Amino acid sequence: MSIHNLLICCIAVVLSAAPARAQNLSWQQVEPGIWKAKAGKPEAYDLLTASGAEPREEGLTEMGDSSFPLPADEITARVVDGQTYLRFPLDRKEQLYGFGLNFKTVHQRGRILRLHVDHYGGEDNGRTHAPTPFYVSSKGYGVFINSARYIKVYAGTAARKDSEDPPVARDRNTDPDWTSRPYSDSVEMLVPAEGAEVYIFGGPTPLDAVRRYNLFNGGGPLPPRWGLGFTQRVHRLYSAEDIRQEAEAFAERGYPLDFIGLEPGWQSKSYPGTFEWDGGRFPEPRTFVREMLDKGIRLNLWINPYVSPDASFADSIAPYTASHTVWAGMVPDFNTREGRNIFFSQLEENQVDRGVSGYKIDEVDGYDRWVWPDVATFPSGVTAEQMRQTYGLLVQRYSEDMFEKRNRRTFGLVRASNGGGTSFPYVIYNDYYNHRNFITALINSSFSGVLWTPEVRASETGEEWLRRVQSVVFSPMAMINAWSSGTKPWSFAEVEQEVREMFRLRMRMMPYWYSEYAKYHFKGIPPFRAMNLEEGFRSGLKMEATEKGLEENPYAEAVRKEINDQYMAGEYLLVAPMFEGQESREVVLPDGRWYDFYTGNYVGESEIITVSPGLDKIPVFVKDGGIIPMMPARMHAPGAGEKVNIQVRHYGEKAGSYLLYDDDGLTYDYEDGEYQFREIRVEKAQDGRWEGTIAPAEKNKPNTVGEVSWRFMPP
């Protein structure tokens, strides 16, 4: 073997150039409480370039300054072998959240992920619809890597020899304290590029860091009011006539309906698409869209962006498409001006100008076996990997542009997003259809700058149907997606009443939802968010030894127990969904006193309660002093300028206040100041009775508030 040894010797000499030493980064404050540094040579194309995100300065200024939240000398970077290695310190008890839209886990410390846009495949491994390279620490700061690459993340798993706080070596033969997961004092990441921009977001609380991240990316989207009503996506081959009948059936049966989603069959061909109406199923699209608008119902069209050779613009877009096809359709390069102009002009002329209100943009995520391979090339020179990480951003950005330049808001669905995408008026969905995991995704959406809907498709039983409807009503988009099944809200006769009541509750709460979305937009506060962003929540994270022997569990891995099935909805509500088959469940109440949403009764404080709400209710709790503005149930969202009476509910024993948002509900005029927040206050008068006040409406600002009434819970 001496020749081998000689060979390996030579190679060792060739390779022995020591890798670049880890260096500290040079931090520059770019906004109050936000710092930026360059590791290596950041690439020209990154997440923020792709999204075009611009900071919402007012919101950031309002939040004020913050001190740099980490020991800067413990953050290091180095470039080795054309890849960027990053390291951030961790304290012993620190917890981490985020790293994108995970479906099963909330706590991310101890996880290894490769952030990669994809359809969720059943494992929290980084492959997800929005693998945002952003994490939030329980210590109250956030870290964002602005790179459109597949970033590998070691979130407190790897231990270094040079650590000042290294794990202790233990003898597995005899030491019962041996663990397969020794302590790690850092988050390490590998960015497969010569550099990357790194951002740090200050606190002092985790929610503050999330807010700064969201505001830095433009703040959350403000949907039109109709976007917060109910939406039904109809069977994929429904014709205009089928849809007319569907809308009539909703009206006759008293189910609110604001927009209908048309699935692939609206197009003359799909997978790949022509992006034009099918003449057979939709003989008069212009008339049909108009007619539905007149009934107060908007239309949202399913697409995926892959262009059929039979599309009218196929020849003209061909030079601006990728080397590879998807289902034999061409892949537009939206990083070429021509590619996006040709593509979106077709949508504008054929649909948007005819009154279509928005899109559902499918299959911009994965799987690998559908979309372009990593060896594809694009005319813009953006690599296949970068394109995979940003295609969802690009389709959101340029499709919103169509509506923005017409000063019409849109609210739609998309299957992929990423860092930088906070402001887009799109909600993520998928085919995974696990009710529990859908709730965990809703929780994690608040760490990732995205919105997520636990959409309802089909169910085995009426109970499951109702439980899923209850969850989706307390989510960013209240939707049934019957693209395959054709199911109606009333398909399960045994729960028809209860489902209708949930729809009506969604409509009654519209003033609350709308105000909460406004706070997402102007203040960066996610309207649906993790308990871990709520002060006074004790996460209850535990590592429990399992009873499995070494035969089944050879590394003696502990099992993580965490709370991943309850969340905050808006400023005051805690939602704890019931899942099919459950008759009762536990709810972890944060510090402070909590009250039942329906009765106003006190339920507990800083404790775990067990609730058995019956089939017709989803457990919802209100923080002490909580204020929920409501309106009468209606069949459609209010139109522009339409006055609506408000009933203000107050809960508990503390005085409360609330900012009620108002604008025209339809246009982007709010960006020019055409909106107002009115403060609602509820306090005890000298006689001990509750008293409510609402600040007077500003002059010359949109004002849709009619009469205001008060309800002090419990009555």
Added chain:
Amino acid sequence: MSIHNLLICCIAVVLSAAPARAQNLSWQQVEPGIWKAKAGKPEAYDLLTASGAEPREEGLTEMGDSSFPLPADEITARVVDGQTYLRFPLDRKEQLYGFGLNFKTVHQRGRILRLHVDHYGGEDNGRTHAPTPFYVSSKGYGVFINSARYIKVYAGTAARKDSEDPPVARDRNTDPDWTSRPYSDSVEMLVPAEGAEVYIFGGPTPLDAVRRYNLFNGGGPLPPRWGLGFTQRVHRLYSAEDIRQEAEAFAERGYPLDFIGLEPGWQSKSYPGTFEWDGGRFPEPRTFVREMLDKGIRLNLWINPYVSPDASFADSIAPYTASHTVWAGMVPDFNTREGRNIFFSQLEENQVDRGVSGYKIDEVDGYDRWVWPDVATFPSGVTAEQMRQTYGLLVQRYSEDMFEKRNRRTFGLVRASNGGGTSFPYVIYNDYYNHRNFITALINSSFSGVLWTPEVRASETGEEWLRRVQSVVFSPMAMINAWSSGTKPWSFAEVEQEVREMFRLRMRMMPYWYSEYAKYHFKGIPPFRAMNLEEGFRSGLKMEATEKGLEENPYAEAVRKEINDQYMAGEYLLVAPMFEGQESREVVLPDGRWYDFYTGNYVGESEIITVSPGLDKIPVFVKDGGIIPMMPARMHAPGAGEKVNIQVRHYGEKAGSYLLYDDDGLTYDYEDGEYQFREIRVEKAQDGRWEGTIAPAEKNKPNTVGEVSWRFMPP
């Protein structure tokens, strides 16, 4: 949004440098029927450098020439963004095998893999113990990418616009022939490096391509004879005294036993290890090893290579270890001469020189959460990724060196290997413990240049125990691994007899197994191999539409049906394991007539038969004219020079021939010509009776054949 547009425009300009065009490769014949080309700038450190593999020239010369098996103008490479894109053509009906040790699938066309050394995680996605970047085509050629990187493989999944045979776009709305998997005319790969060596192996048959690959990598290992006997791995905390008793119990109960495996407790500390005997459990290691050798039993020691701070050589090896630790143990850099000298000197002095026969080298594969992260650095400058891909090769290579320089063969276990590792005397194993998937791995090992054992650990029932024992007896290493359970072969009293009979059968077949391993070594023919390498096998691959609706199967994916539960063992045997719970099973017989191994009765030809062998038998079939040399059952393998009587079995109606291998069974002297193949022939005499002959032994060559008797089946 005009600022955004402007920005994206500037970026488009920056990026618009067109990617390098795909170019044909320049092929150079390096051995008969083997061609090499350089794509881009191949790296200094690759799989062949790490393994030190050297071609077995005699075997290759004996195979002779072959024509270049692919249209060279359809093989292209280009380097984009620091990564190498490779493309190889595919015919419409071509099938692909290989891409490493997959556990569930044999056919790989249509799969996407990222080849990455790891513990198998339940999905054939490229993460496995031996993700060999080698594939074999049903058309009779092989392709090997000599790169120690995580290679992404699109094995006939991606479709290009410039294809000469592109898939047809279909309308999913109405066309029942729409498919989610359009036809692809190529294998594409992405090597994350500026270049890679590519090798093509000619046929004309798939087995020829496999043989050339194996011979190019040195040919298969030739285990010592004792390596083919039975091995028991004892409970992890067994003492010398426990092991003495275990060996006595085997002898008393009549179970053959050739080597015993000691698990972590032989060391004074493990996970990380000290690599020295525990003084409590093994007070007199030198005496103990000697004593066991005297009983004809060798010892194999479990290690993982992670060095405890309490190891005697901890301080001296520290400078030659990685930046990161594994279970708080240091990770030796075996690409430094000092690192490997310090490490292996400890093993040589403390164990090998005292008579230890080999090692089981654990945890050189994964998971990510145990081993070093991709941001680790090594003193040699080899990157963490390259080290992950090759660590299994390095530990095999340098541990074999210890034995080779003492002219003692070894035969051990390892948990990771890769391309270039064919010649190492190690068998791969893991913790996955699924009997069916273990058989599929055994099948796939033959496409990957590795050996695999479907080891037996524990079982729920006696039936499962026996079924697993039956499989392992027809595998590269006949082993029970009781590291956790302490189970004995006789633990299930209801099948104790049957288990002993299987052990005895293993011993009786030793002349056959040993000759088949010799053919692996000298001719490159895998001793256990896929049916797909057998001429006349019809794979029966089918894509079947499922009955699941779009709700559960939104992309209408077909389900692949394939044969992944039967295999060839040596030249003549077809093995079809029974799985727990089965009373009968189907067996696909290739062309030609086949006979029952036990009775010699004719069972069928070119057809699917159903067999119900009862609990005591594993279905085994013999090809027409098959010859199986056997010996009497013994408690241990024959010693050096020990004469053994041979019984030659012949099956069926055709005349047959067989090459019986012989050497000293213990040393590397066969590399200097100290061996012989003797031809056995069975033909019909003029009187219609069968007649057997064996070629005379060569003079001055090892000859252990005693008397030869003949058995013509059926009798």
